[in-house]
Amino acid sequence: xIEWLDGGVTAPMGFEAAGAAAGIKYHGRMDxxxxxxxxxxxxAGTFTRNVVKAAPVLWxxxxxxxxxxxxxVIVNSGIANACxxxxxxEACCITAEAAAAALNIPVDSVYIGSTGVIxxxxxxxxxxxxxxxxxxxxxxxxxxxxxxxxxxxxxxxVNKEIACRVQLGGKTVTIGGMCKGSGMIHPNMGTMLxxxxxxxxxxxxxxxxxxxxxxxDTFNMISVDGDTSTNDTLLVLANSLAGNACIxxxxxxxxxxxxxxxxxxxxxxxxxxxxxxxxxRLIECRVEGADTKEHAKILAKSVICSNLTKAAVFGKDANxxxxxxxxxxxxxxxxxxxxxxxxxxxxxxxxxxTDGSAADYSEEKATELLSGDKVVIRAVMHxxxxxxxxxxxxxxxxxxxxNADYRS
Amino acid sequence: xIEWLDGGVTAPMGFEAAGAAAGIKYHGRMDxxxxxxxxxxxxAGTFTRNVVKAAPVLWxxxxxxxxxxxxxVIVNSGIANACxxxxxxEACCITAEAAAAALNIPVDSVYIGSTGVIxxxxxxxxxxxxxxxxxxxxxxxxxxxxxxxxxxxxxxxVNKEIACRVQLGGKTVTIGGMCKGSGMIHPNMGTMLxxxxxxxxxxxxxxxxxxxxxxxDTFNMISVDGDTSTNDTLLVLANSLAGNACIxxxxxxxxxxxxxxxxxxxxxxxxxxxxxxxxxRLIECRVEGADTKEHAKILAKSVICSNLTKAAVFGKDANxxxxxxxxxxxxxxxxxxxxxxxxxxxxxxxxxxTDGSAADYSEEKATELLSGDKVVIRAVMHxxxxxxxxxxxxxxxxxxxxNADYRS
Numbered sequence: 001x002i003e004w005l006d007g008g009v010t011a012p013m014g015f016e017a018a019g020a021a022a023g024i025k026y027h028g029r030m031d032x033x034x035x036x037x038x039x040x041x042x043x044a045g046t047f048t049r050n051v052v053k054a055a056p057v058l059w060x061x062x063x064x065x066x067x068x069x070x071x072x073v074i075v076n077s078g079i080a081n082a083c084x085x086x087x088x089x090e091a092c093c094i095t096a097e098a099a100a101a102a103l104n105i106p107v108d109s110v111y112i113g114s115t116g117v118i119x120x121x122x123x124x125x126x127x128x129x130x131x132x133x134x135x136x137x138x139x140x141x142x143x144x145x146x147x148x149x150x151x152x153x154x155x156x157x158v159n160k161e162i163a164c165r166v167q168l169g170g171k172t173v174t175i176g177g178m179c180k181g182s183g184m185i186h187p188n189m190g191t192m193l194x195x196x197x198x199x200x201x202x203x204x205x206x207x208x209x210x211x212x213x214x215x216x217d218t219f220n221m222i223s224v225d226g227d228t229s230t231n232d233t234l235l236v237l238a239n240s241l242a243g244n245a246c247i248x249x250x251x252x253x254x255x256x257x258x259x260x261x262x263x264x265x266x267x268x269x270x271x272x273x274x275x276x277x278x279x280x281r282l283i284e285c286r287v288e289g290a291d292t293k294e295h296a297k298i299l300a301k302s303v304i305c306s307n308l309t310k311a312a313v314f315g316k317d318a319n320x321x322x323x324x325x326x327x328x329x330x331x332x333x334x335x336x337x338x339x340x341x342x343x344x345x346x347x348x349x350x351x352x353x354t355d356g357s358a359a360d361y362s363e364e365k366a367t368e369l370l371s372g373d374k375v376v377i378r379a380v381m382h383x384x385x386x387x388x389x390x391x392x393x394x395x396x397x398x399x400x401x402x403n404a405d406y407r408s
Numbered sequence: 409x410i411e412w413l414d415g416g417v418t419a420p421m422g423f424e425a426a427g428a429a430a431g432i433k434y435h436g437r438m439d440x441x442x443x444x445x446x447x448x449x450x451x452a453g454t455f456t457r458n459v460v461k462a463a464p465v466l467w468x469x470x471x472x473x474x475x476x477x478x479x480x481v482i483v484n485s486g487i488a489n490a491c492x493x494x495x496x497x498e499a500c501c502i503t504a505e506a507a508a509a510a511l512n513i514p515v516d517s518v519y520i521g522s523t524g525v526i527x528x529x530x531x532x533x534x535x536x537x538x539x540x541x542x543x544x545x546x547x548x549x550x551x552x553x554x555x556x557x558x559x560x561x562x563x564x565x566v567n568k569e570i571a572c573r574v575q576l577g578g579k580t581v582t583i584g585g586m587c588k589g590s591g592m593i594h595p596n597m598g599t600m601l602x603x604x605x606x607x608x609x610x611x612x613x614x615x616x617x618x619x620x621x622x623x624x625d626t627f628n629m630i631s632v633d634g635d636t637s638t639n640d641t642l643l644v645l646a647n648s649l650a651g652n653a654c655i656x657x658x659x660x661x662x663x664x665x666x667x668x669x670x671x672x673x674x675x676x677x678x679x680x681x682x683x684x685x686x687x688x689r690l691i692e693c694r695v696e697g698a699d700t701k702e703h704a705k706i707l708a709k710s711v712i713c714s715n716l717t718k719a720a721v722f723g724k725d726a727n728x729x730x731x732x733x734x735x736x737x738x739x740x741x742x743x744x745x746x747x748x749x750x751x752x753x754x755x756x757x758x759x760x761x762t763d764g765s766a767a768d769y770s771e772e773k774a775t776e777l778l779s780g781d782k783v784v785i786r787a788v789m790h791x792x793x794x795x796x797x798x799x800x801x802x803x804x805x806x807x808x809x810x811n812a813d814y815r816s
Contacts, residue, residue, distance in 0.1 A: 052736030052744045083732050083744070085764035118729020119766045230733050307715070308811055315812030321526020324491050325638050328460030336460045336491070356493035358527045395812075400805050403716055404723030 001166065002260050008161025010145035011176035012199035013241040014039050018138040019151030022130025024078035024116075024123065032127070033075040033151035034134035035195055036103060040069030041237035043111070044208035046215045048232035054082035056112040057233060059092040063108060067204055070237050071105040073195055074134070075113035075152050076127060077180075082118045082230040091122040098128040102135035113193050113233050115154055115180065149178035152193055155402055156181050160271045166260045168253045171244040173200040177264050179234075181224065181272040192219065194234040194268060200257055201240035202247040210258045211236055218265040221297065221390040223305050224276030236261070273391040274373070278398030282374040283313055285323075288387040289380045295332045296381075296388035302330030303377060304392030313375055314394035318343060318366030320352045323377055334383050344376035345369040409574065410668050416569025418553035419584035420607035421649040422447050426546040427555030430538025432486035432524075432531065440535070441483040441559035442542035443603055444511060448477030449645035451519070452616035454623045456640035462490035464520040465641060467500040471516060475612055478645050479513040481603055482542070483521035483560050484535060485588075490526045490638040499530040506536040510543035521601050521641050523562055523588065557586035560601055563810055564589050568679045574668045576661045579652040581608040585672045587642075589632065589680040600627065602642040602676060608665055609648035610655040618666045619644055626673040629705065629798040631713050632684030644669070681799040682781070686806030691721055693731075694786040696795040703740045704789075704796035710738035711785060712800030721783055722802035726751060726774030728760045731785055742791050752784035753777040 010017050018034045025031040045064040047057050063070070074095055081088045096110040103110075114122070138144065149159040163176040179194035211234070219234060240246065247254050274282035285303040290296035303309055306326035312319035320341055328336065341353035343366055350369055351359045369375065418425050426442045433439040453472040455465050471478070482503055489496045504518040511518075522530070546552065557567040571584040587602035619642070627642060648654065655662050682690035693711040698704035711717055714734035720727035728749055736744065749761035751774055758777055759767045777783065 050733060050736040051738075051741060052732050080729070083729055083761065083765060085745070087765065118727075118733065119761070121765075230729075230736060307807075311808055311811035314808065317812065319526075321488070321491055321638075324460050325458060325526065328458040328638060330459075333459060337493070353491065353527070357491060357495065357529075395808055397805050397808050399715075400719055400722065400803055400808060403719035403803075404725065 002263050003165040005163040005165055007142040007163040007176060008145040008149050008178045009035050009176045009195060009197045010140050010142060011163035012174040012197050014199060014239050015176070015197045016138040016140045017144040017148040018134040019147030020130050020133040020137065022076070022133065023126045024076055030151035031076055031078045032130040032134060033148035034138055035073040035148060035197060035237070036138055037071055037237060037239040039239040039241050040071060040109070041239045042202065042204040042207055043070035043235060043237050044204065044211040045233065045235045046211060048229055050230050052083065052230045054080055054114060054231040055084055055088035055092050056081055056114045057231060058089065060111050060233060060235065063111060066108065068108045070111060071109035072099055072103055073111040073113060073235060074099050074131060075193060077152050077154050078116040079114060079120045079122050080116045080118045080231050081114040081122050084119065084121055087121055091124050094124045095127050098131045102131050111235055115152065115193055115231055118230060145176065145178065152178070152180045154180065155277055156275055158275055160268055160275070162264055162267050164260055164264060166256050168200065168244040168256055171242050173198065173242040173244055173257065175260050175264050177268055179268045179272055181275050192229060192232045192272065194219070196236040196264060198236065198238045199240065199242040200238050200247065201242065201244050202238050202257060206247055206250070206254060207236060207238055210261055214262045214265050218262065218269045221301065222269045222273040223301065223392050224273065270391050273393050276393035277402045278396040279393030280314060280396055281372065281394050283310070283392045283394060284374065284376045284389055286376060286378045286387065286389045287381060288378065289382045289384060290386045291384035293386040293388060296386045297390070298330050298332050299327050299379065300388045300390035302326045304390045307395055310392065310395035313370060314396045316367050316370040318352065318363060318370060323379070324353065327379060334381050338382040340380040342378040343369045344378055345372045345374065410671050411573040413571040413573055415550040415571045415584060416553040416557050416586045417443050417584045417603060417605045418548050418550060419571035420582040420605045422607060422647050423584070423605045424546040424548045425552040425556040426542040427559030428538050428541040428545065430484065430541065431534045432484055438559040439484055439486045440538040440542060441556035442546055443481040443556060443605060443645070444546055445479055445645060445647040447647040447649055448479060448517070449647045450610065450612040450615055451478040451643060451645050452612065452619040453641065453643045454619060456637055458638050460491065460638050462488055462522060462639040463492055463496035463500050464489055464522045465639060466497065468519050468641060468643065471519060474516065476516045478519060479517035480507055480511055481519040481521060481643060482507050482539060483601060485523050485560050485562050487522060487524040487528045487530050488526045488639050489522040489530050492527065492529055495529055499532050502532045503535050506539045510539050519643055523560065523601055523639055526638060553584065553586070560586070560588045562588065563685055564683055566683055568676055568683070570672055570675050572668055572672060574664050576608065576652040576664055579650050581606065581650040581652055581665065583668050583672050585676055587676045587680055589683050600637060600640045600680060602627070604644040604672060606644065606646045607648065607650040608646050608655065609650065609652050610646050610665060614655055614658070614662060615644060615646055618669055622670045622673050626670065626677045629709060630677045630681040631709065631800050632681065678799050681801050684801035685810045686804040687801030688722060688804055689780065689802050690782040691718070691800045691802060692782065692784045692797055694784060694795065694797045695789065696786065697789040697791060698794045699792035701794040701796060704794045705798070706738050706740050707735050707787065708796045708798035710734045712798045715803055718800065718803035721778060722804045724775050724778040726760065726771060726778060731787070732761065735787060742789055746790040748788040750786040751777045752786055753780045753782065
């Protein structure tokens with residue numbers, strides 16, 4: 001039973017946060033965030049699969065693999081610290097050392113995240129000054145969590161945070177999270193960053209296992225523009241202050257924590273897709289009746305990645321041929337004659353395609369279903385029993401505007 | 409030695425063509441084309457790999473595989489005849505029967521192509537009336553070839569035809585071709601159609617072999633929007649009227665014909681990319697020094713398919729991090745530290761990225777190089793000796809406009 005709460009990363013016990021303006025972005029906007037736990041945390045993470053990895057991704061991955069306790073995450077927006085060579089890695093060292101000194105914690109307990117322009121070097125003097133501001137202002141208040149979630153935004157139009165509570169063996173365990181999506185005022189590579197905190201007691205191995213599984217069905221099933229960032233990072237910090245019996249095997253408690261973590265990730269990833277660069281609406285593609293789960297995922301992702309489908313949804317155009325087409329080139333084999341295609345919104349469902357050709361549907365009704373904040377495209381393949389969902393957004397003039405404007 | 413000529417599909421001996429307005433498109437625009445050879449042709453073809461295949465693709469593929477001599481191609485624009493079930497296949501039969509009667513040729517010598525809205529049924533009465541117009545007006549003139557190339561256009565802004573001449577054993581062999589790219593006034597699935605004629609004498613097996621090889625390095629290396637159409641078709645008709653000794657083995661003549669066919673395909677595919685929906689400039693990505701040819705192709709294609717790179721080129725923004733990023737998520741492994749990246753236009757070349765970080769380049773110069781009709785992005789991987797090129801176009805407001813407008 002998951003109970004939803006207001007707030008974000010500071011909702012679990014023992015977590016503090018802060019946001020600050022360190023002068024990395026122009027116009028005095030907030031551009032640095034801190035998440036901190038005095039109690040040591042077991043930490044799980046997943047990172048971009050891009051061969052070109054940003055310096056903070058290399059830094060964090062080494063820490064997660066090393067398994068040393070985590071205490072803090074320092075994030076800057078404005079500069080991605082990607083494609084920055086050895087100078088970029090040095091910037092990570094300087095950042096971690098400054099945070100360790102300011103917070104009185106070990107250097108290898110400091111995680112780092114960056115998002116922004118690729119190729120620019122990080123101004124480390126501003127970073128170290130920013131860390132002092134963060135350390136001085138950090139707080140366990142809900143507002144502090146919100147400030148942190150705002151400080152990591154780039155072209156996001158809304159900040160994204162979430163928290164929930166579950167019961168584990170009579171103890172209340174809380175999970176909080178924040179994330180950001182794509183873009184900048186000086187637009188460049190969008191970067192997905194997500195930080196989740198919990199006061200659950202759980203082993204690192206099981207926390208990583210749960211996270212790796214969940215990511216496959218949540219964050220790895222969204223796409224704004226098909227471009228996999230150099231900086232994508234998802235970290236979970238668990239400080240065990242809830243006092244639950246430590247989850248060290250895949251028991252009932254593990255399942256409860258897993259489900260809560262899944263719900264948090266599902267919520268955040270959908271909000272990230274809905275707030276994709278220039279997006280006017282969220283698109284969900286639900287594929288049912290596929291022969292394998294893997295095929296269901298490939299089919300669903302092919303539809304939400306199709307530029308033509310995305311542009312049609314922007315135009316509220318029930319141009320279902322593009323959906324069929326995207327299913328067809330996904331690489332998964334199927335019989336087009338067997339596919340039933342529906343457009344859905346809220347409780348309404350409209351059969352669009354069946355028996356190999358167009359169903360007798362009302363274009364007016366279809367346009368109405370495509371006009372809301374969320375559009376569901378449901379494809380029933382009739383090839384088996386597996387299903388999957390993927391989430392994306394429409395392709396709009398604003399997407400082009402955001403990404404074509406000159407950086408300077 | 410390839411000699412370029414004016415003209416298109418009617419340039420080779422014995423080929424006639426026509427274009428007509430059959431009332432499939434609105435406003436009396438031309439929407440049907442004929443390519444005809446009185447002499448029987450060996451025919452090679454390549455077709456979409458989309459699982460969802462349009463009826464004319466199924467029709468043509470069967471004919472090419474059957475190997476019966478070809479005499480005519482009937483193409484309509486306006487309706488794609490895709491996702492149309494058994495009624496769509498019936499429309500192909502009716503079309504072929506009407507053409508066979510009007511041209512006095514066998515039904516199984518008639519190839520069919522369609523491009524336009526997916527899901528609508530073909531009005532066969534208009535098609536058969538159109539075929540009569542085409543048969544009456546067909547001619548071997550250059551103008552007739554041009555009319556045919558115009559009649560297959562949808563949102564193409566220019567018609568695309570080409571012809572060249574080579575010497576084979578003292579005989580002059582001519583090759584002509586026409587193709588169309590993406591989009592419609594009632595925009596829908598873009599479709600690539602390409603028809604090439606030649607008076608060369610060549611066996612079907614070798615013509616198909618040459619074509620299949622060439623397509624991998626030309627048409628399969630372009631992308632406008634990453635969406636593989638349900639209708640993509642490339643046909644070559646060879647009627648042997650040039651009188652050269654029939655090419656039945658991979659001798660010197662085969663190589664000359666292969667090279668000429670390659671040059672024709674390379675020219676047409678680049679013009680198709682440059683005239684992609686909404687495009688303002690052609691992008692070529694040249695990857696050199698890859699470990700395998702396959703990897704070079706994957707890397708080059710990943711760059712020209714990146715929405716973020718495409719939008720940056722539209723904005724004349726030397727946002728090279730997006731290029732590195734697209735190379736990085738292509739699925740090919742490489743060492744980012746070794747990559748040299750150049751922006752090029754005409755004879756000018758600008759080193760942008762080297763030794764793992766930005767080169768000391770002039771942003772002004774980079775913007776200048778990105779401002780022409782054609783931009784070359786050259787990535788030298790230093791992993792091996794293989795190279796490949798891919799071609800695409802920038803992502804513009806017009807692309808969104810063309811594809812978001814309502815169909816009706």
